[in-house]
Amino acid sequence: MLGINFTDHIPAVERGDVKRKxxxxxxxxxxxxxxxxIKLPDGELRCLLWSNRAIFDDAGKIAEIQAIGRxxxxxxQAEQALRDSEERYRLLVESSPDAILVADTNRKILFANSAAVGLFRAERLxxxxxxDLLDLISPSGRDEVDELIVEILKGKIQPFTERRRLRLDGTEFDSESRGAPFSWDGKVTVLIITRDITGRKQAEAQLRRSQKMEAVGQLTGGxxxxxxxxxxxxxxxxxLLGERVDEDDLIEPVIRAATRGAELTQKLLALSHQQPLWPKTFGLNDxxxxxxGVLRRTLSEAIEIKSITAEDLWLxxxxxxxxxxxxxxxxxNARNAMLDGGILTIETANAGLDAAQALEIDVAPGNYVTLTITDTGNGMSPDVLEHVLEPFFTTREVGEGSGLGLSMAYGFAQQSGGQLVIKSEVGHGTTVRLYLPQAPQDEDRTETGDTGVRALEARGETVLVVEDEQDMRQIAVSLLHDLGYQVLQAxxxxxAIATLKSEPRVDLLLTDLVLPGGMSGSxxxxxxxxxxxxxxxxxxxxYADEDVATDYHGADNIEFLRKPFTKDLLARSVREALDGKEIAI
Incomplete structure (x- = not known):
């Protein structure tokens, strides 16, 4: 390399800096x-550390430069690899959706990633x-966590465990965390990885609730x-007996008891999402x-009603x-929570839910109409709120309530394609919000026909009753005879097919859905x-689970009558089926 300009072996990007030095x-x-x-003759690049010494002549000028390079x-390369590794580590830690904390042997936090700042609602890192790590733990679990930290510092790895954690704003949440020993600046520390599982816990609770409803549905359906x-x-x-003998004091209790039994059955079907529903298009404001008037009479004078109804409310x-x-x-329920008086607010609104909003309340995205009822009563504790939708759960005294009201409301909302959301806090009242899907925009309000005795009268029609249960068939035949209809039976x-072939005129076929002989009612x-x-x-x-009831209701001259029924309901249903329109009640 004698006689060669040394700077020619230095990459151009560094050459100017070398000359300046x-x-x-x-x-x-x-x-x-x-x-x-420097670039070696074979093209390889090597990095050298140089010590350059100037040798001066008698005149004090630089005569030569002696350079020793290592x-x-x-x-x-090792330094660069370390920097690359640290950058990868930083990216991994900072991009992790889980909160990552490092604490010393005194539980003092030394490091927290961005996810931890968000999870614990800190404004700054x-x-x-x-x-102290324990400041981020719900008070009830601090002793246990303190013991776990001691075990981790001894070298034990703790698997993911569920526990309640505390945010800086004082709110608690469900978390899943694991811990392991970790080296930080040459010292043993505690590494904690934690994530918010509130959504998962809510989903699990929803699944358990659905499973309970399914179990009740199987029982009631059977x-x-x-x-x-x-x-x-x-x-x-x-x-029928009441119309023939004057013994109302004996007969009316039987009718009331049978009616209550029917209502109880319908309540069970409602909370298990199996109650036949007759959808109409209408406005909640109406x-x-x-x-x-009914609501006003239901409440005491000490309770004020406020109504906030949205204009242009969707149907x-x-x-x-x-x-x-x-x-x-x-x-x-609101009245019972405000025994000393208060304010009951009834509110309606339109609600367009995007995917994120719909996921939050577990419904499909789309347009909904909300009915919100808010009271200023006692409110509910978190423990009560957790169980309030369960069948037969009640905080009232024995005999004061069945514990089915909210369960029924929840079942109805689910069955209607909507949702029931309850928020409550002790001392701050309760808010219950019903979400119902918006009706198709091409549908108008359902109109009903005229009511009155003449609207229910028979007009010479013939009804064919098909029922395999003899007593049930006989009561239907007797009631129809009483209403003035000509009645055939099978x-x-x-x-029934043979009867239809032999009879020139049959105006109405009244048939049970479940029949023997291989042919169903449908x-x-x-x-x-x-x-x-x-x-x-x-x-x-x-039956509770006959989807055909709802599928056929109001379609192609087909209507549905739910057992048990009163004479008045039978008369109204037969007349509606024959006339093809609803009779207002």
């Missing part, structure tokens, strides 16, 4: 140290540094048919206006009678319309 040599500064890369390439048949026989015969498509029952139950599908209805296209169909059943 060489120019710094002087009598006052005879030695300059520097490091730079190859530090491996050291520089320094709010977490030097904080007994509903036979139980409702029995109630229908009792109720129908009691009504329901509130229509119930104002909903739901079972209007169930909405009325739900509202009445919620108002009664105990199974084949017999199949019989289809066969009947094949031979008598203009025949009207009224399906009846005491």
């Amino acid at each position: 060489i120019a710094m040599l002087s009598a006052d500064n005879p030695v300059v140290r520097m490091e730079h890369w 190859d530090i390439t491996e050291s520089k 320094d709010q977490l540094i030097d904080l 007994i509903a048919h036979d139980f409702n048949n029995l109630l229908a026989i009792v109720l129908g015969n009691a009504e 329901v509130i206006d229509g119930m104002t 909903v498509k739901a079972d209007e009678s169930q909405v009325e029952n739900l509202m009445l139950n919620l108002v009664i 105990d199974h599908g084949a017999a 199949e019989l209805a289809q066969a009947g319309k094949g031979s008598h296209p203009q025949i009207n169909i009224l399906l009846m059943s005491g």
Whole structure:
């Protein structure tokens, strides 16, 4: 390399810096140290650490420069690898969705990542540094965590464990955390990784609630048919007996008991999402206006009612009678929470929910109409709130409530494609919000026909009753005779088909959904319309899980009658099926 300009072996990007440093040599500064890369003849780049010394002549000018270089390439590569590793570590830690904390042997936090700042609701990172780890634990769990930290410092790794944690703003949340020993600046420390599992816990609670509802549904569905048949026989015969003998003091208690039994069955079906619903298109504001008098009489004078109804409120498509029952139950609950008086607020609003908002309350994204009832009563503790939707759960005295009101409301909301959300705090009252899907925009309000005695009268029509249970069939036949109808009867599908073929005129087929002989009531209805296209169909059943009831209701001259039924309900249902329109109640 003799006779070659040394700077030619220095990469161009460093060449100017090297020349500037060489120019710094002087009598006052005879030695300059520097490091730079050089390119060897074979093209390899190496990094050298140089010590440059100036040799001066008698005139004090630089005569030569002596340079001693040491190859530090491996050291520089190791330093770069360490920097790269630290950067990767920093990226991994900072991009982690889990909160990561490092604490010393005194539990003082030395490090926290960005996720930890957000999870614990700190405004700045320094709010977490030097904080005691136990300050981020719910007081009830601090002794246990303190013992775990001691074990970790001894070298034991703690698996993920669920526990309640505390944020800096004082709120608590469910977390899942694990801990392990960790080396920090050569010292043993505690590494904590934690995540918020509130959403998962809520989903698990929702699943448990659904499983409970499913279990209740299986139970009620199994007994509903036979139980409702029995109630229908009792109720129908009691009504007929009451019209023939003057023994009201003996008969009316039987009717009331049978009616209560039927109502209890429907409550069980409602909370298990299996109650047949008759959706109509209507406005919630109209329901509130229509119930104002009833609600006012339900509340004491010490309770003030405030109504905040939205203008241009969207229509909903739901079972209007169930909405009325739900509202009445919620108002009664609010009344019981405000024994010393207070304010009851009833509010309606339109709510367009995007994917994130819908996920938060576990519904499909879309447009909903909300009915919100808020009281200023005692409120509920978190423990009570956790169980308030469970069937038969109540905080009232024995005999003062069944514990089914909110369960029924929840079941109805779910079955209607909506949701029921409850928020409450001790001393700050309770808010219950019902979400119902917006009705299709091409649907108008459901109109009802005229009411009155003449609207229920028979007009010479013939009804074919198909029911395999003899007592049930007989009571239906007797009630229809009493209403003035011509009545034919059959105990199974084949017999009904034979009757339809032999009779020139049958105006209405009243058939149970479940029949023996391999032909269901819905199949019989289809066969009947094949031979008598203009025949009207009224399906009846005491089963809870007959989807066909809702599917056929109001479609193609097919209506549905739920067992048990009163004489008045039978008269109204038969007339509606024959006339093809609803009769206002």
